[in-house]
Amino acid sequence: MRLMDKVCVITGGASGIGKAAALLFASEGARVAACDLSDEGLKELAIEGDGLAGAIDTYKLNVTDRDAVAKTIREIMDKYGQIDVLVNNAGIIKDALLPKMTEEQWDAVINVNLKGVFNMTQAVAPYMREKGKGSIINTSSVVGLWGNPGQSNYSATKAGVIAMAKTWAKELSHKGAQIRVNAVCPGFVMTPILETVPEKILDMMKAKTMLGRIGKPEEIAKVYLFLASDDSSYITGQVIVADGGLVM
Template identity: 60%
Template sequence: MRMEGKVVIITGAASGLGKASVEKFAREGAITIACDVDEAGLEKLREEFASLPGKVVPKKLNVTDRSAINELVKSLRDEYGHIDGLVNNAGVTRDALLQRMTEEDWDLVINVNLKGVFNMTQAVAPVMLDQGYGSIVNTSSIVGVYGNIGQSNYAASKGGVIAMSKTWAKELTRKGAKIRVNAVAPGFIKTPMTDKVPEKLIQSLEEKIPLKRMGLPEEVANLYFFLISDESTYITGQVIGIDGGLVI
């Protein structure tokens, strides 16, 4: 097991990319702190992955709640003494054309997708600085690089995630700590979010992808794992696309 004894926090853990990531890290022996607002989904996660070598620790958490985040990080530091990895995966969408987008939908997406990443990282970074190492993976999107019609809020949030990732990759190593920060930019991945997209649109999208299919959550989880693990110790400040070649 490549991550035995390591403590890794994953947000947005109850479904989709997060759930696949919890399974991946737990299979490799990690103490996986699975965070989500969906308490029922977390309980199912605990039951489903109970037999895996690593320990899955479900924690109900809203990434916009700074007080709860600070409490969680303090409890983890007190119990384990270290936090080795953070996967900022939690995200939401509220799509609409510019003229129709409400302020509430703008604020929700920015607060969860952008400020949530800031909140989690600001809380975890001091632990990693004190221990002198760590790896942070932030989930962006190809939409954050190239934009997309009807997703002003989502594109802004994911573009901001990239900017913060590059900034933190510089900031967190200034005093010699070996803390790596990278962003992952998925394309069209088969998740509960994309299950709502009409089949005709899915087929049209797949035709534009050189590999002619949507990605799987497990494929993104493998990339998260690589970037958190010691197999990527010379990679930081990067935006790594995983999109089947869509944006070649």
């Protein structure tokens, strides 16, 4: 059990990669606090997670609400007395080409994907510093490395969470603290967003990928597991690309 007795907070934990990570972490013995806005998704997660080696608690949370974030983190600390892992996975898209992107589209994506990551980490970091140990994982994207037409807002946030990961890796390791911060950049992964994409577009995505297929959420979750576990105890400030050879 690679996460036995660890307490792991996962945002966006009710669907896609976040859900896969919550189930995988719990199967490895973790006590998972899965945070999401979807009541239905959280209920389904709780049912699927029942009987695993660890446990999954669900919390309805809007990561853009600083007061709600602080309250939820306090509740988790009151229950478990520690937070060992934070996976900043919550994210949204509102795509449009530059001339047509509205202020609402820009602000919504910035608030969830960038400010939400800041809010969660700022709330959790003091407890990790108290303990002197922890792992923080920021979900980025290959778009954050290379850009993508129609995603000015999304690519800006995904580049931003890489920069924050590198900054926090330096800040939080101050005075020898074993707090590690890394970013993961998935490529095309079959999340609920891609499930709505026409088959013709999916075929084009596959053709651009060296492995010739769309990734599975469980494959990215395994990267998270590595970074959450002590197997990666000497890895911090890094960007791990998991894209099947999309960008080479």
